[in-house]
Amino acid sequence: MSGDLYRLALTVLHPGFEGTSAPDWLRRALGEGLGGVVLFARNAAGVPLVRQLRAENPGVIVAIDEEGGTVTRLEVAAGSSFPGNRALGVVDDVRLTEQVGRQIGRMLAELDITLDYAPSADVNANPANPVIGVRSFGPEPELVARHTVAFVEGVQGAGVAACAKHFPGHGDTVTDSHLALPTVHASRELLAERDLPPFRAAIGAGVRSIMSGHLLVPALDPSMPATLSRTAMTELLRGELGFDGMLVTDAIEMRAVAAMFTPGEIAVRALNAGVDALCVGLTTEDGLLAMRDAIVAAVREGVLPEERLAEAAARVRALSAWYAGRSELREKARADVDEGVGLRAARAALTTTGTGRLDRAPLVVEVNTRFSQAVDPATPTGITAALAALLPDTGRVQLEPGGELPAFGERPVVLVVHDAARHAWVRDTVARALLLRPDAIIVDTGIPAPPPEATHVATHGLSRVSAQAAAEWMLR
Template identity: 50%
Template sequence: MGVDPGLRRLALRTLLAAFPGPTPPEWATALLADGLAGHVLFAYNVADAGQLAKLTADLRAARSDVLIGIDEEGGDVTRLAHATGSPYPGNAALGVVDDPDLTRHIYAQLGVELADSGVNLDLAPTVDVNTDDDNPVIGTRSFGADPVRVAAHAAAAVTGLQEAGVAACAKHFPGHGATVADSHLELPTVDAPLDVLRARELPPFAAAIAAGVRAIMTAHLRVPALTGALPATFSRPALVDLLRRDLGFTGVVITDALEMRGSTLHSGGIPQAAVAALAAGCDLLCIGARVDAALVEATAAGIATAIRDGRLPLARVEEAVERVAALSTWTGHAPRGGDAEPGIGYPAALKAVRVEGPLDGLGTPLVVQLESESSIAVGRVPWGLGPHLGVAHQLRVVADRTDPATLLALAAGRSIVFAGRRVHRLPGAADLIESVAADAPTVVVEMGWPSSWRPKNVRAFVTTYGASHANGWAAAQSLHLP
């Protein structure tokens, strides 16, 4: 038996797909004409501003109310500036500066760029409270470890984006900040009682809702006290009882990518995950980055079959479609406010730099970038001091494959600056830095989420709270590099 055309169209209205390349393939626009809610854009879809504007215009020509989403958080997670690094500091830096007006201004500028490019849904801000220094996936994407501070900046970020006419999406509900696992790769657990969750994880979501956030994204993680064995994405107690009834959210609930292991490990596959997410109370299903027409059709067919078989109530899917349609309508009528202000992210990043120890007299140092893996959320984006060094020399090394004597010989009596992300977690980094610092003036620049670790013998420790292009410039300015 084939898929009922009416049910297929209804199912498509709940899906956010994706496609490869700088121009939409025919299937991507044809599905929009058939009812697909929209597409999420990734770095491989973005070459430059002109190309992106043409791409979004092509999508809008297929259907005028299409949702065009993107993960543009500024800071370490950027799609618009994936080739160079973001010209804005990320959330951790903004949280350290702790000026909600500045956060609103930065996010308004992000919104202006997105609106000018034709994007109408930003899958940001991240409003997780990063309470674990070893969190592998949130870190500098968070405004901080204090729920009150994160809540204030969450509201400011939502306000800034939506003043520019771009729908904001607060993520990752009910909170990904206390995890030590990456939901792209496995199913994390936050084993905390509900009173802790309400005091620690939920205030930023409540603040975003009060600020009028149009969408909230679910997390593929377990909170046993709330979700039992299920990920939050598949949990009615999390999405209906807590988010809808207790917190009063009336907007669109969007899933994190259903292709992530935190989703598929439990559900058995993307079509099955789509049915479970809709049944739990999600409205708009983000399939992921690796999408083709066959996967979209299989997912829509899975939803349609579940409706026909009675496993998924028709009324639940119709409710989801109504909410998605309301979001599309809002994006079509939202005012496009504000003018572009190029360069405003750089002084903002400089305000976030924290320096422990003297930085005078470094001369022209040897700069050593400690290589590290990026999380899947960040992707391959340039980072570090390299673009801002002038005549200083930079060397890229893997810490546990590098002999201290080699670096000392290359420095030839000069000072040495180590730059890294989450340096305390890099294998061999602590021993390498402390060995070098015993024989040469040494400075460490931490460009990831900082810990309490401080290496022995170093002259200074500099924290930027991010690794964007703006953060790198701010670090170079602070070091007074020639």
């Protein structure tokens, strides 16, 4: 048996941490072989932080969720410079999607970040989906497949690894896996026709990583979430689809799996299923060491074959080596700046009905729906800020569920809603507002309901540039 089990175990653990600098325990773990680190908005990721991490382990995989649109970690304060997947799918220009992916890759290359946990390759087949929605390119597998490929090629063409998620597909769910275990009620045939084509296409395009979804898919495994299922991870993804890159879990503290097992047991079960890296969104020194020790104990007790752990660690190192060998691509990408591509895409994605426009500063009523758990709480809709930049006297009111509409007065009214298709109370609020002010402009930043008989603007996602494009259109 290997004398270096502890290093192998650390190689497959990829934790997140609190703070804007690397804590001492994380630095020690990196020096002892920790294979990866995940960054979030709370870390205020920048070059100094990444240099801190690489000073302890030059080959560490530094990962981040930078999807563009709704999910951004680097631009959370003002909103992303790029529209998200749904907006790109609405435009349906794969060259534009590749350009957006390349600019996101360029942004990560400037920070020396190894891996982007993007794109979402989920087919949003269920409009009631609470966690994917506008993070998907759309509801059609062929559309999602071609834009998944374009995004992967854009990011990886900039020398940064991409990660297609959430295998085998989180699109047909009505439960957020951050909160509970979703079930995908689909036959093997439907999975093959609807959910798997984007992942198959990503593999064909050479995607370096795939992220598992914490999903119960009875057609594959009636007892275990896909992340912990050898049928899903090894037999299907490795065997049938032929993926040989690094397979990483979604964050293992998500309730879909955390409600079932301890972090250490999740790690062992996932590795046995065929996973290579464990994403741990937030942990402590004690938590990290407990997971490491659980993996080592499983090998020593014969529960986890050492060959399987060694194979997983080798795939982590292979991704690190791939990144190290792409320095010339990153240098070229850093010089290939296209600051306008995000706004061009956002403008092209706008779907509008009606002829209303603003000729003076409005009152913006933000009809607040809760974004999914994947979205950083600080992420703004951006519409009010975009309008205020053009019309400085713009007013703002936030309306919570069950809240009363404000007195509108004589000012123009803009109602900003999100995912009206999913929320009856939002549609009722819009209807009540239009009875009082038929001239109100409705802006939906999510999956829209059919437009009411009023001026309606659908941005198909949250981002700074989507908000700017909508504001420009209202002032046209």
